[in-house]
Amino acid sequence: MTAEEIEKLAVWCAAAGVSEIELAEAGFSLCLRIQSANASSAAVSDRLRTEAVFKGVRAPGVGVFRLVHPTTGHPVVERGQSVRKGETVGVLQTGPCLKAVVAPADGALGAALVEEGTVVGYGTPLYELL
Numbered sequence: 001m002t003a004e005e006i007e008k009l010a011v012w013c014a015a016a017g018v019s020e021i022e023l024a025e026a027g028f029s030l031c032l033r034i035q036s037a038n039a040s041s042a043a044v045s046d047r048l049r050t051e052a053v054f055k056g057v058r059a060p061g062v063g064v065f066r067l068v069h070p071t072t073g074h075p076v077v078e079r080g081q082s083v084r085k086g087e088t089v090g091v092l093q094t095g096p097c098l099k100a101v102v103a104p105a106d107g108a109l110g111a112a113l114v115e116e117g118t119v120v121g122y123g124t125p126l127y128e129l130l
Contacts, residue, residue: 003123057103057127059120063094067116081109090126
């Protein structure tokens with residue numbers, strides 16, 4: 001299941017008033033819990049729908065987002081640069097481990113949405129893709 005499919009599922013669940021769902025298949029399981037402490041389910045649904053529409057580059061995991069490659073000291077990409085699907089546009093650092101942040105589609109890279117050295121979570125929007 002892709003991140004986009006999970007996001008769509010979350011939007012559908014929120015819109016239907018479902019607060020929890022579990023899916024399991026060979027080698028994969030998913031548990032979604034949609035909580036809204038002080039917000040109505042309509043407000044949560046609108047927020048999730050807005051987030052699901054984002055067409056830019058998202059964090060592939062948890063870590064420190066790097067615009068400058070930690071081993072070379074050079075920027076990974078420049079704003080406005082044309083990128084191809086699968087091309088590295090940033091680095092996610094977790095301890096000594098580095099994970100490439102890749103473009104999900106062809107396009108021109110917009111401004112970074114988070115600053116160098118920011119701790120990000122899975123799915124955090126990092127760049128707009130124009």
